[in-house]
Amino acid sequence: MKIFRYLMIAFGALVFFTQNAHALTSCQLPAGLPKVYNVPLAPLNITVGPDMPVGTVVYRLNFNHPQINGFLCPPGEQFNLPQRLDYISLPMPLSSWNGTPFPGKVYNTSVPGIGVVAWSDINNQALPTVAYTTSNVNSFYVSINVVLSFIKIGPVTPGVITASSLPSVFLEFAPDPTLTGMPQRIYNLSYSGSINVVSQTCTTPDVNVPLGSYETSTFTSKGTVTAWRDASIELKDCPRFYGYYNNTSYNTSVGAGATTTGTAVPNLLTAKITPQNTIWDTAKGIMNVTSSTSSATGVGIQLGWGDSSGSPQPLNFNQNFNFNPGNNALKSFKIPLSARYYQTGDTVTPGRADGKVTFTISYY
Structure with missing residues (x-):
C-alpha cells in the first residue's frame, strides 16, 4: 500500500515538469x-x-x-x-x-x-x-x-x-x-x-436700467406691459474662449506625424438671475417692486432673455441662461437681457417702481 502511494506522487511530479518544459x-x-x-x-x-x-x-x-x-x-x-x-x-x-x-x-x-x-x-x-x-x-x-x-x-x-x-x-x-x-x-x-x-473670468460691472415714467392710465388691466428696455449684462476684460477637447472631440496623431486638430467643444457661460425683491410669478420672470410708503402698487417688473429691440423671451427664475461667447478676440460683450413693467393688480397706484436682481455668471 505504501509503494502505490509513493508511485502516484512520483508520477504527478513527472507530469508537472514535462508540461512546463514543453510550453x-x-x-x-x-x-x-x-x-x-x-x-x-x-x-x-x-x-x-x-x-x-x-x-x-x-x-x-x-x-x-x-x-x-x-x-x-x-x-x-x-x-x-x-x-x-x-x-x-x-x-x-x-x-x-x-x-x-x-x-x-x-x-x-x-x-x-x-x-x-x-x-x-x-x-x-x-x-x-x-x-x-x-x-x-x-x-x-x-x-x-x-x-x-x-x-x-x-x-x-x-x-x-x-x-x-x-x-x-x-x-x-x-x-x-x-x-x-x-x-x-x-x-x-x-x-x-x-x-x-x-482659465479666468470677465469683470461684470453693476447695471442701472431706467424703465421710464408712465401715467397710471397706461395700465388698463392685469397683464398690461410697457416696452422692453435694455438690461443686458456687460462682460469686460474677458479671456479668449478657445474651447477644449473631450472624449468625443479629440486630436489625433498617426505615427507621430502632424497632429490633426479636432473640433473644439465651445466654452459656455451660464447666467443665473436672482431677484432681491419678492417674486410674483417665477415662470414668467416677474417680481414685485420694492415695497415702501412711496412705492407704486399693482405693478411688477418682468425680465426676459433677448435684445430689447426684438422679442425677448420671459425668463424663468428657476432656470439658467446659456450663452456661447465664441472663439474670437473680443474682450467685451453683452448677455442680452431686457426688462419692462407688468401690471399685476386690478389697478395701479402711482409711486416709485424700483427693483433689484443679482446675476451670477458661471464659466464652463
Missing part, C-alpha cells in the same frame, strides 16, 4: 525595434472655465500606432504574448485625484489643477496595463494605440503645460511563462511642444 516558445520579431515616436501637442491653446466640474476631460490626444507586421511564432505552439503599456518616465508626481475617471492614476502637470493620464483605448485602462494578448498565432501584426488625457483635478491656475512635464510611454511584449526571450520593447513614445491653458 516554452520563442518568437521572431521584425528588425528595427523598438520604434521611436515623438508626438507634437496641438492645438496650442485651450480654455478651462473656472466652474468646470473636476473630472472634466479638457484635452485628449490619440496616438494611433501604425501597424507593424512580421511577427512570427512557431506554428502549433501554445503561448500567450501580452502586449503591455507602461511609463518610461514620470516627470511629475502622482496627484491626489481619486475621482472618475482613472482614480489614483492621474499625475500632476506643470499647470496646477490639470492632471494627465495615459491609457489604452482597447481596454480603457490607465497605464500600466496589458492592452491586448496574442495567443497561439503563427503570424501577426501589432497596432496598440495610446490616449493622453488632461483632466481638471482642482482649481486651475492659468499657465503652460510643457511636454517636459508629461510622461513618456513604451509598449513591450511582457514576460510570460510560456515564452523565452521576453520582454521585448516594441516602441517608445514621447511628446513635444506645449499647450497654453486659459
